[in-house]
Amino acid sequence: MNKSKSNEQRVWHMEPDCPHPNLEPGCPHPGSGGQSPKCTPTLSNITSATLETILRYSWMAFILFIVHVTFTLFHFYARWKVLDIPLHFFGGLSIAYLVAGSIIVFAKHKLINRPDEIIRYTLIFSLTCTAAIFWEFAEWTLDHTITSDCQLGRDDTMLDLFLGTLGGSALILYQIIKTFRVRPRN
Numbered sequence: 001m002n003k004s005k006s007n008e009q010r011v012w013h014m015e016p017d018c019p020h021p022n023l024e025p026g027c028p029h030p031g032s033g034g035q036s037p038k039c040t041p042t043l044s045n046i047t048s049a050t051l052e053t054i055l056r057y058s059w060m061a062f063i064l065f066i067v068h069v070t071f072t073l074f075h076f077y078a079r080w081k082v083l084d085i086p087l088h089f090f091g092g093l094s095i096a097y098l099v100a101g102s103i104i105v106f107a108k109h110k111l112i113n114r115p116d117e118i119i120r121y122t123l124i125f126s127l128t129c130t131a132a133i134f135w136e137f138a139e140w141t142l143d144h145t146i147t148s149d150c151q152l153g154r155d156d157t158m159l160d161l162f163l164g165t166l167g168g169s170a171l172i173l174y175q176i177i178k179t180f181r182v183r184p185r186n
Contacts, residue, residue, distance in 0.1 A: 041111050049109040057101030060094035078149060088132075088160045092167025095131040099124045100171065117179065121172050128168030132161050 068087060071077055077084055103123070107114035115123065136157055139150035151157050 045109055046111060049106050049111055052109075053098070053102045053105045056105070057098045060090070061098055064091055064094055072148065072150075084156070084160070085163060088163035089167040089170075091135065092128050092132060092164035092169075093171050094167075095164075096124050096128045096168035096171035099127045100175065117176075121175070124172055125165075125168055129161075129165055132164030132168075135164065136160060 064087060068091075071083060071087075100120070103112070103114065103120055106112045114120075136151070139148075139157075139160075142148045143151050
């Protein structure tokens with residue numbers, strides 16, 4: 001499907017063999033032997049997408065990080081161990097929100113193709129779990145370098161990982177429910 005307005009304006013195409021749908025003409029097709037400059041993401045486009053993602057989707061993670069640092073500095077976790085539970089849940093939720101938003105923004109800027117739902121949910125889940133694991137690595141490192149008391153034992157670490165995963169899963173479940181509510185019934 002080719003649609004053009006003039007030689008000066010962008011021409012969009014969707015050819016069946018093209019690995020880069022919706023890009024300007026000249027993109028490499030199988031066997032063409034190279035990549036056209038028109039298909040190469042520009043630093044400006046990547047920067048724009050990254051800044052938009054940070055500004056629109058990282059606010060929850062940023063707030064939770066500030067709350068966590070405050071709770072740590074003022075030893076709130078030592079006084080009220082239960083505070084750790086909601087922060088790990090909402091931490092997983094905020095990371096899933098950031099990943100989901102990144103997919104939307106980078107697809108809008110045509111830096112990636114928007115993945116199918118199952119791929120998108122798997123990506124959100126796996127990156128949320130990975131972030132939870134690296135958070136626990138950071139807690140362990142702090143415990144062993146500056147003698148903090150972030151990790152209270154294996155059970156605490158496993159609960160933290162579970163809650164981060166649960167927070168990410170909650171966002172995925174919300175998106176699934178929202179998707180099925182929006183789709184028209186046949």
